[in-house]
Amino acid sequence: MKVKKWDVIIISLFVIASFIPALIFTLQARANSGGYYVEIKVQGELYETRQLTGHTGREEIRIETDLGVNIVEIIEEKVGMYEADCPDKVCYSPEYISRAGETIVCLPNRIVIEVKGEKPDADDEDIITGWASDHHE
Template identity: 85%
Template sequence: MKVKKWDVIIIGIFVLASFIPALIFTLNTRSASDGYYVEIKVQGEFYERVQLTGHTGRDEIRIETDLGVNIVEIIDEKVGMYEADCPDKVCYSPEYISRPGETIVCLPNRIVIEVKGEKPQEDDEDIITGFKSDNHD
């Protein structure tokens, strides 16, 4: 049986294509390991995204809508509602959040603040290596 030129080309294309999933997985892992960020939605629409990992200092984000005015405060790697003109003030509790999955919601002004991303906690154990997450950075 003789190997033809097109056989080699097709096999080469398949070999190169087999690396595409590994490349996609590497890119997705790299973006997930960038730490965590806060995502702000106003009236169900995306408003702003701010990186929390490595954030230092104090920043304010003023949100003005026809429903009211809110000021979101980011201090170091935590985010909280600094000011809200809503009547119930439920959005002040919890005061500041910093872990993925935590949210602050101001229902009257329809604002949702959510911490997203992945950052291993100090007491989390890596399921692959069995080491604590603070043993290898």
Template identity: 40%
Template sequence: MFKKLDFVIIAVLMLLSFLPEIILGASVGKGFNNTYAEITVSGKLYKTVPLSENKGEKTIEIKTKEGTNIIKIKDNKIGIIEADCPDKVCMNPDYIEKPGQSLVCLPHKVMIQIKGTSEDDVILSY
């Protein structure tokens, strides 16, 4: 039914299917000098928190009519450590730190996005 060459071709194709993940996965979050977190509540910017130069711990409490979220900034990471929403999915990844990552609490309409700027962006914008 299957020949030896068929298994070799299938194995090569399977290995090639992981190539984009290897290339793109290694480049996510690289080359950013300044990272910051944008906290939005109900689609409006609530606060921008610089992460690259942040040392130590800091907490931010967000109270809305939907509920309360407590956000903790620890060194160059940010995370939701306490929420009174029913499912608490927003607390699953403890902390995020790389540009492109996000945390969302849907019941409370709170979103945290990590963004970054690099020196290349400044050069290309002029």
């Protein structure tokens, strides 16, 4: 069986066309995304929310509780645990995170740092706690 020029062209077009849906979904996801933001929870309660996408410079967030002291650092579009007085220091690994779904946890001080997708509106209420998303402890 001999492969002809038009056979190769038609197969190539089908292969290229098969990637079009993936391209469309990727472009839609980027267009709908408000960027990444970080949620910091202390003892299960929302403590702070900060935008990561477009963030420039360096910012420190100091968290003091009866369990200990932690300093969360935002550098450019990444967030990490800058300082923690917990004994195990597991919260230093990974050093800095920047993608949705990544988390840093300090179990002894009960602090969770999580990067999330599109930033919620300030007046949106959390269904479970009933707090507005700009609530600070």
